[in-house]
Amino acid sequence: MNSLIFKFMVAILLLPAQSAIADTYALVIGIDAYKNYGSLDGAVNDAKVVADSFKKMGIQKIKLLLNNKATRADIKKAWDELSAEAKVGDTIYFTYAGHGAQLPERVKGTEKDGMDELYVLSNFSESGAGTSERIIDDDLQEWFSQRPDLNIILVSDSCHSGTMTRTYKKTSKLKYRKIDITAITNDILPVSEHPDIIDERKNKMAHVIAVSGVPDNEEVPEVRIENKPHGALSWYLSKGLIGVEADENKDGTVSLSEMKNYLIEKVRMATDGQQHPQIAFVNDLPIIQGIKANQTTQDLNSTFNTIKTPFSIDSKNESFKKNVLKSLTGIQLVTAEQSLLEWDVDNRVIRNQFNDIVYNFSTKTSNEPLTRKIQTDVLATQATINKFRLVEALKLLSDGSLELKLLPNDKLHTKGESVSFEVNRLKYPYFTLINLAVDGRIQFLYPSQPQDTLNIPINMPYKLDLEVSEPFGADHFVVIVSDKPLLSLHEALKKLNNGNSLVELRKVLNSALKDTKYQLGIHASFTAATL
Numbered sequence: 001m002n003s004l005i006f007k008f009m010v011a012i013l014l015l016p017a018q019s020a021i022a023d024t025y026a027l028v029i030g031i032d033a034y035k036n037y038g039s040l041d042g043a044v045n046d047a048k049v050v051a052d053s054f055k056k057m058g059i060q061k062i063k064l065l066l067n068n069k070a071t072r073a074d075i076k077k078a079w080d081e082l083s084a085e086a087k088v089g090d091t092i093y094f095t096y097a098g099h100g101a102q103l104p105e106r107v108k109g110t111e112k113d114g115m116d117e118l119y120v121l122s123n124f125s126e127s128g129a130g131t132s133e134r135i136i137d138d139d140l141q142e143w144f145s146q147r148p149d150l151n152i153i154l155v156s157d158s159c160h161s162g163t164m165t166r167t168y169k170k171t172s173k174l175k176y177r178k179i180d181i182t183a184i185t186n187d188i189l190p191v192s193e194h195p196d197i198i199d200e201r202k203n204k205m206a207h208v209i210a211v212s213g214v215p216d217n218e219e220v221p222e223v224r225i226e227n228k229p230h231g232a233l234s235w236y237l238s239k240g241l242i243g244v245e246a247d248e249n250k251d252g253t254v255s256l257s258e259m260k261n262y263l264i265e266k267v268r269m270a271t272d273g274q275q276h277p278q279i280a281f282v283n284d285l286p287i288i289q290g291i292k293a294n295q296t297t298q299d300l301n302s303t304f305n306t307i308k309t310p311f312s313i314d315s316k317n318e319s320f321k322k323n324v325l326k327s328l329t330g331i332q333l334v335t336a337e338q339s340l341l342e343w344d345v346d347n348r349v350i351r352n353q354f355n356d357i358v359y360n361f362s363t364k365t366s367n368e369p370l371t372r373k374i375q376t377d378v379l380a381t382q383a384t385i386n387k388f389r390l391v392e393a394l395k396l397l398s399d400g401s402l403e404l405k406l407l408p409n410d411k412l413h414t415k416g417e418s419v420s421f422e423v424n425r426l427k428y429p430y431f432t433l434i435n436l437a438v439d440g441r442i443q444f445l446y447p448s449q450p451q452d453t454l455n456i457p458i459n460m461p462y463k464l465d466l467e468v469s470e471p472f473g474a475d476h477f478v479v480i481v482s483d484k485p486l487l488s489l490h491e492a493l494k495k496l497n498n499g500n501s502l503v504e505l506r507k508v509l510n511s512a513l514k515d516t517k518y519q520l521g522i523h524a525s526f527t528a529a530t531l
Contacts, residue, residue, distance in 0.1 A: 022089045022090050022091065023086065023091075024054075024057070024058075024059045024091045024093070025059070025085070025092045025093070026051070026054045026059050026061070026063070026092070026093040026094075026095070027062075027063050027065070027075070027078050027079055027082055027092065027093065027094050027095070028047050028051045028063065028064045028093070028095045029047060029065050029066075029075060029095060029096045029097065029098070029119075030044040030046055030047025030048070030064075030065075030066050030070070030096075030097045030098065031043050031044070031066070031097070031098035031099070031120075031122055032044045032098070033068065034099065034120070034124070035122060035125070035130070036123075036125050036130070037099060037120065037124075037179050038175070038179070039175075040098065040177065040229075041222055041229040042175075042222040042223075042228070042229030042230045043097035043098045043177070043231070044066050044067065046231050046234035046235070046238075047066060047095070047097055048064075049230070049235060050095055050097075050234055050238045051064050052238070053239075053241040053242050054093065054241070056242045057288075061082065063081075063082065065078060067122050068122040068123065070122065071121060071122070071123070071133060072121060072133055072135060075121075075135060079094070079143055083143075083146070083147050086147070086150055088149040088150075089149070090150055090151070091152075091153060092147075092150055092151070092152055092153065093155065094154050094155070095156070095157075095234075096119050096135075096156050096157065096158065097157040097158065097177075097231055097234055098120065098121075098157075098158055098177065099119075099120040099158060099179050100117065100118065100119060100120065100159050100177060101118050101120050101134075101160055101178065101179050101180070102115045102117050102160035102181075103115065103116050103181055103183075104116070106136070106138065106191050115160075116136045116138065117136070117137045117160045118134045118136040119134060119135040119156075119158065120179055120181075121133040121134055121135070126182075126183070126184050126185065127185045127186050129188060131184050131186065131187045131188050132188050132189045134189065136189075140154070144205055144207075145205060148205070148206075149207070150207060152207060155234070157177070157220060157231035157233055157234045158231075159176070159177050159178045159220040173336060173337055173353070173355065174221045174222055174223065174353060174354060174355075175221070175222045176219040176220065176221050176222070177219070177220045177221075177222070177231065178219055218274065218276065219275075220233075221271060221274055221275065221354070223270055224310065224340060224353060227310065227332075227338075232266070232270040232271050232275060233263060233267050233277060235270070236262065236263055236266040236267060236270070239266075240254065240259055240262050243288050243291035244291060244292075245262065245399065246258050246259050246262040246263075246399075246400075248261060248262065248400075248401045252289065252291045253286045253289045253290075253291065254287055254288040254289075254291065255285065255286050255287065256284050256285050258401075259287060260279040261400055261401050261403070261425065262399065262400040262401075263277050263279065263400070264276070264400070264403070265398065265400035265402065265403065265521065266400045268404075268523075269398065269521075269522055269523075270395075271354070272352065272354055272356065272474075272526075273410030273524060273526075276410075298396060298397055300394070300506055300509055300510040301507070301510050303393040303396055303397070304389055304390060304506055307389045307393055308330060308331060308332040309330060309331050309332065309340055309341055309385050309392075310331075310332050310334045310338055310339045310340045310341070311328070311331035311332065311333060311334065311339055311340070311341050312334055312335060312339035312341075312342045312343070313325070313342070313343045313345060314336060314342055314343065314344045314345060314346070315343075315345035315346065317345075320374075324374075327378055327382075328378070328385065329385075330385050330386060330389050331385060339353065340352060340353050340388070341358070341384065341385065341388060343381055348360070348361040348377075349361065350381065350473075356474060356526045357472070357474075357528065358384065358388075358438070358473050358474035359380065359381075359384045359438060359439075359473045359474070360438075360472055360473050361377055361380060380439075380440075383439075383440040383500060383502075386502050387440050387476070387502060390436070390502055391476050391522060391524075394478060394509075394520060395522050397513070398520045398521055398522060399519070399520075400521075401425060401427065401519050402423060402424070402425055402519045402520070402521035403423070403425045404421075404422070404423055404477070404479060404521045404523040405421070405424070405523075406419060406421055406422075406523060406525055407419060407421075407422055412527070412528055413468045413525070413526070413527050413528075414468060414527065414528055414529065414530055414531060415468055415469065415472070415527075415528075415529050415530070416467065416468060417467070417468045418465065418466070418467055418468075419525070420463055420464065420465050421464045421466060421477055421525070422461050422462070422464075423462040423463075423479055423481075426456070426462070426481050427458065427519055428481045428482050428483045428518065428519065429455035429456065429457075429458050429481075430454055430481065430482045430483065430484060430485045430486065431446060431447070431454075431455065431456045431479075432446065432447070432479070432480040432481075432489065432493075433446040433462075433464070433478070433479055433480075434477070434478040434493065434505075435476070435477055435478070436475065436476040436478060437471070437475055438471045438472065438473035438474060438475055438527075439473075439500070441500050442493070442496045442497060442500065442502070442505055443498065444490075444493040444494060444496070445464065445477075446462075446464075447490065448493070448494070448497070454485045455485070468527045470529075472527045472529055473526070474524055476522055476523070476524050476525075477522070477523045477524075478520070478522060479519075479520065479521045479522075480512075480513075480518055480519070481518060481519040481520075482516050482517065482519075483516065483518070486512045486516070488512065489509070489511075492504075492508040493508070496508075
C-alpha cells in the first residue's frame with residue numbers, strides 16, 4: 001500500500017489550520033476489551049490522554065468512544081455528525097488505539113500489496129454477525145473522499161504485521177496491538193461498490209496526509225509510561241500536541257519536521273529501539289502555533305531523585321525476596337507484568353520490560369560462600385537499578401532533536417559482530433560521547449584521545465564503529481552536542497573513565513548542562529554471546 005491511508009501500524013496525519021476562523025473536531029477511539037481476542041491495557045489510556053490534549057488545545061467538539069461503545073455503527077454515526085457539521089477548511093482528527101489486523105483485499109486490484117488493513121472492534125468475530133465489527137481501509141477511503149474540502153488528521157496506534165525485534169527465547173510479557181485472522185466466513189459486511197474510490201493508487205486524497213509509524217517487520221508494543229500502559233506514539237503525540245516539548249527551537253511554533261524529530265526519537269527511546277516510526281512529508285509546515293516557551297530547566301539530580309524504577313524479583317524463595325528488597329533503593333515493587341526491570345534469580349539475569357537481558361551475572365565458578373555470592377549479586381542489581389534511573393532521567397532531558405541510529409539495526413547483536421553507532425541532525429559543533437556499560441562502568445568515548453578534536457562538522461553524521469564483546473547485556477550511549485566545549489566535563493570524565501561512580505557522573509553532567517545550549521540523546525544497544 002502507499003502512504004496515503006493506512007500502512008496500518010501507527011499513522012499520524014498532521015495538517016496546519018487553514019484559517020483563523022477554522023474549527024477543529026475530534027473523533028477519538030480506544031479499545032482494550034475484546035470479546036473474542038486477548039485484551040489490551042493501554043488503548044483506552046491512549047484515547048483519554050489524546051482527548052485530554054485536544055481539550056487543552058481548545059478543541060471543544062470531541063467524541064470519545066471506548067470499548068464496546070465504539071461499535072462500527074457508533075463510529076460511523078460520530079464521523080457523519082462531525083463531518084456534516086464541519087465547514088470548508090475545518091480540521092477533523094480521527095484517532096484509533098486498539099488491535100489491528102490484515103486480510104487479503106476484498107476488492108481485487110485496489111491495494112498495492114494485495115492486503116486490506118483493519119481496525120478490530122470489541123465484538124468482532126471471524127464468522128457471522130460479528131464480522132461487521134471492523135473498520136477497513138476501504139471504509140476510510142470512502143468516508144474521507146466525501147469531504148475533500150476538510151483537513152483530515154488520522155492517528156492510528158495499532159499494527160497489522162511484524163515481529164518482535166529482539167525477543168527470541170522467551171515470550172515478551174508486553175502486549176502487542178495485533179491479532180492474526182486467518183479468514184472470515186459468512187461475512188455480512190457489504191463490499192464497496194466504488195472500486196475507483198477505494199483504490200488508493202487512483203484516489204490519492206490530497207486533503208489527507210498519512211505518515212506510517214513502524215515498518216512491516218515491527219509491532220506496536222504497549223509500554224509503561226508514568227506507571228500506566230500506553231502506546232508510546234500516542235503518549236508522545238499527546239505531549240507534542242500541547243506544544244512545548246516538540247518545539248525544538250523554542251520559537252513558539254511546532255513544524256512538521258519538529259514533530260517528526262520529536263516523535264521518532266521519543267518513541268525509539270521509550271521502546272528501547274523496538275519501534276521506529278516512519279514519518280515523511282514534502283513541505284515543512286507549521287502545525288501548532290502560539291506556544292509559550294517553558295522557561296524552567298530540568299535539574300538532572302532532582303529528576304533522578306524523583307524516579308523510582310518499577311521492579312520485580314522472579315524467585316520462589318519468598319524469604320530471599322523479602323531480605324533482598326530491604327537492601328535495594330530507588331525501586332517501586334510491582335508485579336512482573338508491571339516491572340521495567342526484573343531480576344530472574346534462577347537464570348541469573350536482569351531483564352527489561354521487553355524481555356531483553358540487560359545484565360548477566362557472572363557464571364564463573366567461585367568458592368565464595370553462598371551469602372557472599374548473594375551480596376555480590378545484590379550490589380550488581382543495585383548498580384543496574386541506579387544506571388537505569390540515570391538513563392530515564394537523561395531521557396527526560398532529551399527533546400528528541402538528535403537522530404541516533406545503531407547500524408545495521410536495533411536487534412540483538414552477538415559476540416564478534418560489527419556494528420556502527422551514528423549521530424545525525426547536530427545543531428551545535430561540540431560533541432561528547434559517553435557509554436554507560438552493561439556492568440555500570442562509565443566509558444568516555446569522545447573526545448577522549450589526544451587526536452580527537454573538540455568539535456565535529458554539524459553538516460554530516462558522526463559515526464563510531466564497534467565490535468561486540470563481553471560483558472553482554474545493555475549498553476547505553478549518551479550523546480551531548482553543545483554550543484561550547486565542555487572542558488570541565490571532559491576532564492572529569494577522564495577521571496571517571498572505566499569506573500562506576502554514577503553519583504559523581506550525575507554531578508558533573510548536571511554542572512556541565514547548566515547555562516549551556518545542548519542536544520542530548522540516549523541509545524540502547526543489546527548484546528549476547530549467541531542468539
